[in-house]
Amino acid sequence: MDLRQLQTLVAVADTGSFAAAARVVHLTSSAVSQQIQALEGELGVTLFDRTKRPPRINAKGEEMLRAARSVVRTMTEARMAISGGRTAGVLKIGAIRTVSMQLVPQAFAAMWALYPDLSFDLTVGMSEALMSDVAAGRLDAAVVAEHVGVPASLSWTPVLSEPLVLVGPPGSEGRSELSLLHDLPFIRYETTVPLARQIETELSRLGVAAKEIAVTNTMPSVVGLVQAGLGVAIVPKIAFLDAAPGTLVCRPFCEGAITRRLGLVQRQVSSRVEVLTGLRRVLTERARDLGVGC
Template sequence: MDLRQLQTLIAVADTGSFAGAASRMNLTPSAIGQQIQSLEGEFGASLFDRRTRPRRLTAKGEELVRAARTVVQTMTEAKLAIAGGRTAGLLKFGAIRTVSMRLVPDAFARMRGLYGDLTFQLTVGMSESLMADVAAGHLDAALVAEHVGVPSSLTWSPVLQEPLVIAAPPDQAFRSDTSLLKDLPFIRYLTDVPLARQIETELSGLSVVPKDIVVANTMPAVVGMVQAGLGVAIVPRIALLHIQPDSVHQRAFCDGAVSRRLGLVQRQVSSRSEVLAQLRDAFSAMARAHGVAAEPMPVLGAEHAP
């Protein structure tokens, strides 16, 4: 087994075919097949289910691909360090949508000042799927919500804690929270993510039942509906960072008693631990600048899953 074989294995896993891997690796499909067969012979196990299209990894194949990604990344960074090179390469990062519009770009800009040769790939998605992608080695790290189970191979450390706010048209600022939710049409955030479930939980505990005028599955759409004067909504504070302050009236929901936390999830053993530590610091700095920094606490593994 050599590094080239591991790179080939990763290419087949990423592209789903020997032909796709051949194009990436600049080899023939038959050469790709020979390398995979060699790995299977060395480990004594089938790595791919050849009955499926695209090719699907077996359980043992998935385990080897995770290890291969770590080995390849470690060797790449070791070569740079020994040669006196700077930290470079592609940082594959995931984030939920509400932080992808402002906090993530600001943090990436800060990282470019530290690592001029580093490039980024951003995947925007739901916390659960991003967590799974980190565990599988498809992402180096992700910024995800609290209340998502952390597998034993990962750690989660909080970087942001923000209040949920009630957002309404500016001319309705005189109303109380109860009056806003009782008397104005409600714009409901409805999707299968922790934030939506948290909002629904808080609403269920109120003595009023909001009357929906719009149901939307993205937070920017919810905010846009409020800006258009359609009604009131409950949103996280950072969802309003990119808008004109006077376009929406906003104040802490329930006098600030309701908040959510976001944290950085990464593998417990990562070749990019130094870079990810700097990235976590960058997010913490951005959170402090916006007044939503999380309280310091130990990094969490599965036994302390939020």
């Protein structure tokens, strides 16, 4: 088993085929196939289901892939450190949608100033899926919600805390929170994520049977529907920071008592600990600048 075989395995998994991986590792398709077969021979197991076209990585292959990603990343960074090179490579980060528009891009810009040889790969998704990608080694880290189960192999560190806010259309100024919720149509955030569950729980606790007029699965569209005058909604503060002045009426939900926290999740043992520590620090600083610091 050598490093090139592991790099080839990672390339096949990332590109989805032997032919595409060949272009990434600068080999022929037959050479890629030979390397994978040699690796399987040394391990004594089959890593791909070759009854599928293209071949699909199997459960044993997934296990080997996690180890291969770690080894390849460690060796790349060790070479840089020994040669006196600067931190380089691709930092693969996941983020939920509400922080992918301002907070994470601003953090990447700050990181690039610190590590000019670093590049970034941003994946936007749901907290649970992003957590799985970090655990599997497909992502280096991810910004996810607090209320998700964190496996023992991962650590979660808070980077922001923000209030939930009741937002209404222009013209709804001066009305009480309960009046807005009882009288105006409600725009619901429908996803299987902690924030959506948190909002539903608080409405139930208040005894509010909201008159639902629209359902959508992204926060920008929730905010847009409110701005269009369709009704009211409950959103995290960071979701409407780009809203033009005068397009929303905003007030802290439950007088600011209801908050959500987001944090950076990463593997307990990671060869990228230095750069991820820097990323966590920058995310925390930018969150404070946006008024949603811990």
